[in-house]
Amino acid sequence: MSTDLRTFLGPLIAVIILGVVGFQTQDALRKSGTWGPHKAAKPRPAVDPYAALEASLASPDSTVSASSLRDPFNFVRAVDPVTHTVRIITPPPPARPLLTAIVSGADPRALVRYQDHDYTIKTGDQFADFRVISITADAVILERGGQRLSLNRPTKGEQ
Secondary structure (H helix, E strand, C coil), rough: CCCCCCHHHHHHHHHHHHHHHHHHHHHHHHHHHHCCHHHHCCCCCCCCCCCCHHHHHHHCCCCCCCCHHCCCCCCCCCCCCCCCCCCCCCCCCCCCEEEEEEEEECCEEEEECCCCCCEEEEEECCEECCCEEEECCCCCEEEEEEEEEEEEECCCCCC
């Protein structure tokens, strides 16, 4: 059996390269601290996440006196030391629609601006909470909640 050196040379070079790469990887892992002898970590005391809450609940509440609390077994209402004033606030009246234009003809239409929206309306339409009753050349009649509202066409002198 004749053995040629060339048949062993390829696998031998591959084994040598593999060994060099392995030693470099091992050295890099040891230097980074990832691999190697691990030092025993000091055990940390377990922190109770509810300790602060338990301490807060265990401390007495100094803002409320026991005499001001009502007896839960007695149906009588406790005396309210604070008098309450009731203020009645009347809401501002709802905004009126603004008539910007009337287009007369066989099927009259009107342009109305209400709450930052522009509406093109005709008789019988519903917009926002208004119903259009009629449109004439000079006015638009609207109804809301049973009350009628007349929007008159602006004249040239009005702004």
